[in-house]
Amino acid sequence: MSLLGCTKSGFILCIGLSIILLAITNINQLDNWLTVEEEIKECGFYPGELCKALFEGKPAALVVGNICQEALPPPREEGAVILQSNCSTLITNLHFITKPMSIEEVDYPLAYIVTIHKQLDMFIKLLTAIYTPQNVYCIHVDQKSPKTYSKAVRKLTSCxxxxxxxxxxxxxxxAGFSRLGADINCMQDLVHSDIPWRHVINLCGQDFPMKTNREIVQYLKSKWNGRNLTPGVIQPLHMKYRTQVTYKEFVHMGMSYVYPTKEAKSGPPHNITLYFGTAYYALTREFVEFVLTDQRAKDLLEWSKDTYSPDEHYWVTLNRMKDVPGSTPEAGWEGNIRAVKWRDQEGISHSGCSGHYVRDICVYGLGDLHWLINSPHLFANKFDPRRYGVVTDCLERHFRLRVLKGAEVPVEQSWCFQDEYSIKTSH
Known part of the structure; x- marks a missing residue:
């Protein structure tokens, strides 16, 4: 697990530059930024006041943050580290939390489906953040992934x-059916789990949590108790192209994409009304069992195999059927599943992306931290620690601090991201 921001020498450089920059931009903020508040105890040797300033949206912090970003050492080859380490060492060095943080969380275990294909370092950050021993996690590794990547993931999960x-x-x-198929495959495994999980949440490898496990449990219990969370609406006219003709997947020599054919597609089975929504969800165990056994669900799945991005209509369509376990027939876009900055939402739901766009989705940069930290969503997408390492490191340590501050059990030293044991609880 890499330390945040800069090495010791880089850290000193960043602080020195920050003093000059802040003196120019706003001399009145200098003392407030460079003084680490006594009540804030951070895990990790890194410029915590820089992260704090970024979270608060201070302009000068963006300049200093970019300088620190440039000073970051190249990412370690995490795969080699994992393959050369035993499980005990990995669990300790990667700071996995090995005990439930509260009785409330023990009483409401969750299941996770995580689909990954690249950036092992980001997957490690994600798994370390969401892991807790009472939950269960199904990891789907893309068959296209390099063998060393897959081998390292298998080694880590075997621990x-x-x-x-x-x-x-x-x-x-x-955008192909294979993405939906990956979730279905994990569900077929999860229904046989001995862990009595209540909701299943799907993630991809470039997600990161905005809420702690306890906060997620409380959100699902209070607002979506016994119900499925699948934001969406009746299929809009501009999305009908996805299901009007058949689509095929092409995979060859490292290239993969979905393309339309000229073959017209018949309507959905059982006169089902199609909905359109997010591919992300939180589903009850009863709903998952319905999906895997009900004939209507099976027929819709078969019909969806040659559509475009079927995961954006399959879950929300089934969840709008009135007789389905945990269904929400009258629901719309409500439900804080995922914070995403879409390019076409600039000026509407957000003021812009300070990182860069990939497929019209923002890969978060330093200037997005203020927006993220104020988001009501459970998770956010998407992150790239190799391009914006300060972003993920600031979030990672801020998130871990919140988890440990809410612990109802004694905090163990290895759960912190530093050698110094600085987190105290009332127990």
Whole structure:
């Protein structure tokens, strides 16, 4: 696990530059920024006041943050580290939390489906953040992933009794049925889990949590108790192209994509009304069992195999059927599943992306931290620690601090991201 921001020499450089920059931009803020408040105890040797300033949206922090970003050392080859380490060392050095943080969380275990294909360092950050021993985690590794990547993931997951690789793996194509198939494969494994999980949440490898496990449990219990969370609406006219003709997946020589054919597609089975929504969800165990056994669900799945991005209509369509377990027939876009900055939402739901766009989705930069930290969503997408390492490191340590501050059990030293044991609880 890399330390945040800069090495010691880089840290000193950043602080020195920040003094000059702040004197020019706003001399009145200098003392407030450079003084680390006594009540804020950070895990990790890194410029915590820089992260704090970024979270508060201070302009000068963006300049200093970019300088620190440039001073970051190249990412370690995490795969080699994992393959050369035993499980005990990995769990300690990667700061996995090994005990439930509260009785409330023990009483409401969750299941996770995590689909990954690249950036092992980001997957490690994600798994370290969401891991807790009472939950269960199904990891789907894309068949296209390099062998060393897959081997490292298998080694890491083998260290936990509640984390496993999906028994059936897909070659995932963006916007293809294979993406939906990956989730279905994990669900078929999860329904046989001995862990009595209540909701399943799906993630991808470039997600990161905005809420702690306890906060997620409380959100699902209070607002979506016994119900499925699938934001969406009746299929809009401008999305009908996705299901009017058939689509095929192409995978060859490292290239993969979905393309339309000239073959017209018949309407959905059982006169089902199609909805359109997010591919992200929180589903009850009863709903998952319905999906895997009900004939209507099976027929819709089969019909969806040659559509475009079927995961954006499949879950929300089934969840709008009145007789389905945990259904929400009258629901719309409500539900804080994922914070995403879409390019076409600039000036509407956000003021812009300070990182860069990939497929019209913002990869968060330093200037997005203020927006993220104030988001009501459970998770955010998407992150790239190799391009914006200060962003993920600031969030990672801020998130861990919140988790540990809410612990109802004694905090262990290895759960912190530093050698100094600085977190105290009332127990």
């Amino acid at each position: 936990f009794g509640n984390v496993f690789i999906a028994s059936q793996l897909e070659t995932v194509v963006y």
